[in-house]
Amino acid sequence: DTAVSQTPKYLVTQMGNDKSIKCEQNLGHDTMYWYKQDSKKFLKIMFSYNNKELIINETVPNRFSPKSPDKAHLNLHINSLELGDSAVYFCASSPGGQPQHFGDGTRLSIL
C-alpha cells in the first residue's frame, strides 16, 4: 500500500560512476518532485514534473537528469557522481498545487 516508493533505499558508489534512483506513486497524482536533503537537513527542490512535462528546474548541475516515462513515475539519473552529491534524495507527488506526499528517501553515499 506504499503511496510513494523509491528504490533503492541506500546507494553506495564510487566517485565518477553513473547511477539512477527510481520513484513510483500509486496515488493518481499528476505532479511529481525530486528534492535533495543535505547534511544540514535543508530540503531543496530540484525538479518537478506535471503530466510528464518539466515545470520546475532549479539550479542543478546538468549531471542530474530527471525522466518521467508516465505520470506515475519520475526517475533521477546522475552522471559522474561527485563527493558533494552525497545526500538523501526524496521523491514526492501531489494532485496539482496541493500538499505533497513524500517517499522515504534514498540515501546516496559517494566513496
Next chain:
Amino acid sequence: SQKIEQNSEALNIQEGKTATLTCNYTNYSPAYLQWYRQDPGRGPVFLLLIRENEKEKRKERLKVTFDTTLKQSLFHITASQPADSATYLCALHSGGYNKLIFGAGTRLAVHP
C-alpha cells in the same frame, strides 16, 4: 536575499505542555505556508496548510497561525506527548507551480 528561519534547532518540553515552534521569513510573499513532520529515516508528512488570507488553522491538537505583516507562522502542539517527538518543517509557497521552500526544521523532544 530570501530566508526562512525556524526558531531553534531543538526544543525540549515536558509531556502535557504546549510546544510552540516558530517560522520566520524575509523577502517572500507566500500565497500559503505548510507544516510537515519528519521522523528519522522517513520522508516528511504533511500536517497543515494555511493561506495568506487565513489567520489560524486547527486540526485536533495542532494549531497554526500566519501573520503576513510580521512574516511569521507559529505552530502549536497542545497537550504534547512523547509520540510528538520529531522534526517539524515549515515550507513556503515560492511562486511557480507548487514550488515549496523548506526551513531547516526544529527538532522537538517531548519528555515523559
